[in-house]
Amino acid sequence: MKDLLRKIMRTGRVAEPPPPRPEGAVPERAAELRGSVQIRHVDAGSCNGCEVEIASAFGPVHDAERYGARLVASPRHADALLVTGPVTRNMQMALRRTHEAVPEPKVVVALGDCARGCGVFADAYGVVGAVHDVVPVDVEVRGCPPEPEAIVDALRGLTGR
Amino acid sequence: MTTVTGAAFCAALGLGLLAAAGALLPRRARPAAAGGGTAAAGAAAVVAGLAAMAGHPWSVWLPDLLPLAGVRLAVDPLSGLFIAVTGAVAVCAAVYAIGYTRPARDGTDDAPGLDGRAVQAMLPLFVVAMLLVPAAASVSTFLLAWELMAVTSLLLVVAEHRRRASVGEAGLWYAVMTHLGLIAIMAGLAGFAAASHGESFERLRAAAEGLSPAVRSAVFVATLAGFASKAGIVPLHVWLPRAHPEAPSHVSALMSAAMVNMGVYGIVRVGLDLLGGGPAWWWLVVLASGGVSALYGVLQAVVATDMKRLLAYSTCENMGLVLIGVGAAGLLSVSGARAIAALALTAALLHVVNHAGFKTLLFLAAGSVLHATGTRDLDALGGLRSPMPATTALFGIGALMASALPPGSAFVSEWLLLQSLVHALPEGGTLAAVTMPVAVAVVALSAGLAIAAFVKAFGVGFLARPRSAAAERARESSPAMIAGMVLAALACVAAALAPGLVAGGLSRAAGVAAAVAGPGGDPVTGPVTLRPAGMPSTMSPLLITVALLVAVVVLMAVLRAVTTRRARRRARLWDCGAGPATARMEYTATSFAEPLVRVFDDVLAPETDLDVTPVKESAYLVDSVRYRTTVGDRIEHRLYRPVLAAVAWVGRAARPLANGSVHRYVGYGFYAFTGMLILLAVTR
Numbered sequence: 001m002k003d004l005l006r007k008i009m010r011t012g013r014v015a016e017p018p019p020p021r022p023e024g025a026v027p028e029r030a031a032e033l034r035g036s037v038q039i040r041h042v043d044a045g046s047c048n049g050c051e052v053e054i055a056s057a058f059g060p061v062h063d064a065e066r067y068g069a070r071l072v073a074s075p076r077h078a079d080a081l082l083v084t085g086p087v088t089r090n091m092q093m094a095l096r097r098t099h100e101a102v103p104e105p106k107v108v109v110a111l112g113d114c115a116r117g118c119g120v121f122a123d124a125y126g127v128v129g130a131v132h133d134v135v136p137v138d139v140e141v142r143g144c145p146p147e148p149e150a151i152v153d154a155l156r157g158l159t160g161r
Numbered sequence: 162m163t164t165v166t167g168a169a170f171c172a173a174l175g176l177g178l179l180a181a182a183g184a185l186l187p188r189r190a191r192p193a194a195a196g197g198g199t200a201a202a203g204a205a206a207v208v209a210g211l212a213a214m215a216g217h218p219w220s221v222w223l224p225d226l227l228p229l230a231g232v233r234l235a236v237d238p239l240s241g242l243f244i245a246v247t248g249a250v251a252v253c254a255a256v257y258a259i260g261y262t263r264p265a266r267d268g269t270d271d272a273p274g275l276d277g278r279a280v281q282a283m284l285p286l287f288v289v290a291m292l293l294v295p296a297a298a299s300v301s302t303f304l305l306a307w308e309l310m311a312v313t314s315l316l317l318v319v320a321e322h323r324r325r326a327s328v329g330e331a332g333l334w335y336a337v338m339t340h341l342g343l344i345a346i347m348a349g350l351a352g353f354a355a356a357s358h359g360e361s362f363e364r365l366r367a368a369a370e371g372l373s374p375a376v377r378s379a380v381f382v383a384t385l386a387g388f389a390s391k392a393g394i395v396p397l398h399v400w401l402p403r404a405h406p407e408a409p410s411h412v413s414a415l416m417s418a419a420m421v422n423m424g425v426y427g428i429v430r431v432g433l434d435l436l437g438g439g440p441a442w443w444w445l446v447v448l449a450s451g452g453v454s455a456l457y458g459v460l461q462a463v464v465a466t467d468m469k470r471l472l473a474y475s476t477c478e479n480m481g482l483v484l485i486g487v488g489a490a491g492l493l494s495v496s497g498a499r500a501i502a503a504l505a506l507t508a509a510l511l512h513v514v515n516h517a518g519f520k521t522l523l524f525l526a527a528g529s530v531l532h533a534t535g536t537r538d539l540d541a542l543g544g545l546r547s548p549m550p551a552t553t554a555l556f557g558i559g560a561l562m563a564s565a566l567p568p569g570s571a572f573v574s575e576w577l578l579l580q581s582l583v584h585a586l587p588e589g590g591t592l593a594a595v596t597m598p599v600a601v602a603v604v605a606l607s608a609g610l611a612i613a614a615f616v617k618a619f620g621v622g623f624l625a626r627p628r629s630a631a632a633e634r635a636r637e638s639s640p641a642m643i644a645g646m647v648l649a650a651l652a653c654v655a656a657a658l659a660p661g662l663v664a665g666g667l668s669r670a671a672g673v674a675a676a677v678a679g680p681g682g683d684p685v686t687g688p689v690t691l692r693p694a695g696m697p698s699t700m701s702p703l704l705i706t707v708a709l710l711v712a713v714v715v716l717m718a719v720l721r722a723v724t725t726r727r728a729r730r731r732a733r734l735w736d737c738g739a740g741p742a743t744a745r746m747e748y749t750a751t752s753f754a755e756p757l758v759r760v761f762d763d764v765l766a767p768e769t770d771l772d773v774t775p776v777k778e779s780a781y782l783v784d785s786v787r788y789r790t791t792v793g794d795r796i797e798h799r800l801y802r803p804v805l806a807a808v809a810w811v812g813r814a815a816r817p818l819a820n821g822s823v824h825r826y827v828g829y830g831f832y833a834f835t836g837m838l839i840l841l842a843v844t845r
Contacts, residue, residue: 074735075735076735093738094737094738094739095738097733097736097738097740098738100732100733101732101733101735101738104727104730
């Protein structure tokens, strides 16, 4: 306990100063959420590169939570789905049901090049297609994997903060 | 008016014997005759008991009925209370038994043994014996009635011994425990009678003052041991969680709701009335054993997965709470706080009444489930709400009544008990200042855990989806069984909403106990609002219930008004996207209790077995995993196993004494007789 407190004291604040708010209006459906977006992450078949970057975006340095975005444990608690990877056959039904389970109004973010257009996995035998082939997508984030700054920017686009 | 008590009581006994004779009728007519007769006897007993509680005592001496001692009966308000409770339980159980013990219509033997002549005759005889115990007014009559009660109940417990092997074992435990209890009571009361040169209760009462403290204490401790074993008090409770589940359900209800009360009756009658109170340590023993029993019983109830075993352990808990009240009453009377002592005893007696009500209902409902599904295992039940709506609703009412939350009936008596314990402090002296806060904590903890136990029993047993094929095939029980349960439920609800109606009778019953008889005025008054005498607190169960109902209605209206802003959408049950949701995903009784097992790990000492078998080719690939966890009765394990082993050893060691020679056996008799004569000659 003492060591932990000392470490907290010595480390201090590591979060980077907030970059300027990205340009562009908040999507209409996300505007109803009024700056607080609860996110359920779904791995539809990712190589886990995007997951590492998501962890980093919600880590102490980039700290996406200070803009009103938060990861939750169930789609029933969520406003938005954060989908990574191409959609594989095994995850197709699960993704569709997860999308059904999110209460209205809901937003879907396709994160990474695989989620946007299958990336290097395009035409593989176990892949059904990109995320927009299975559920309607509202926001896309480029990159393989996307940098944490890009993820934070996209989420700030939803929260408007 | 005195004649009303006597006439109704004699009518109850007569109707009971007539019902027993009804067992001679042909098989089809037997359940209706015996059950109907028993119900009528019970109703007459309720009238007799209420008349006695209203202040119309009755007594009779029949010197020629039995050789040497005769039969002496007396019904005072305290006896009246227990007679009325027994009668009310008998009415519900007997009406239920008409449906429960009836042979199946299609010729297949649905309940073999239950419509047999002996079993049908035993039920009314058991009720008669239980009515005689509180009415007995001499040592010999009391012991005779007590033994009759023990034997008839034992025969009823083993009624289904051809069906399940475990019945025989339960019967053996019960027979041994109940007879050891009888020996203790007999030793205590016989010693009491010998020391007071007479065996009628009046004589004992008059002579008790003059006895030496050692004799008084010996009498009290011996009878306490016997009565506590009948009441299922830890550590003498071991027969109870075996016999109650194995007995037919209407018998379980009678035993758990009426027979165990006789243990409480005995302690109050002998300790507070005949002996007229005693030193503080007596009552500390009573209070401590009550506290241990309440906590241990409720913990075992929380972890039990057998529905009737759960109810049996809940009986241990509730009898423990009653003994806390009795012990507090005795302790406070020693320190002179008689008004609060009377309140504590009244609370204990009210809890006896309430416990009898909800435990009858719960055991009958559990029997209805057992009848429909053939299993008592909560982990194999569930999904009974749509096939058995009446049973589910009635068990729900029973569970609510058993939880110490408004609008339950247990709430009222536990509130009164807590009031008496909390307010004991200024008058009770140092001993009360130390024990009462501990007792308050025990009552509060057991009340909280009891809620967990009954949420488990109702939620896992009746709601969600069926966990086995047997639960899927369940059908609602016959009208007679439902009628029995409805009667019990109505009695429970009446006791929960208007306990003030019986407050006068209870006060009079508590007043019989000379040691706590108040200086005047009832300890509790008020038909709607309960007012403990001399305390600033009041409570009205009726108003609380009305307020709760209003709050629920208002809350639902507000929620409806708020949620209509957005359109509703029907969505699939969330099953992690995998689906479909199966009964295997549900909470089970074991998993519901797991956190509490972990918290009370030191007390319960669960045994866990994990067996992992790898495949032949690789130690890293698992072929099968077997997990088994059991929570045994630790007291039985630690306390009884060594004794049983020692007895078995003595039996083996003594085998050479019995070598089959008749001459030797005659010799044993001769030497034993001569030795006894010499002993008498020396000591005389």
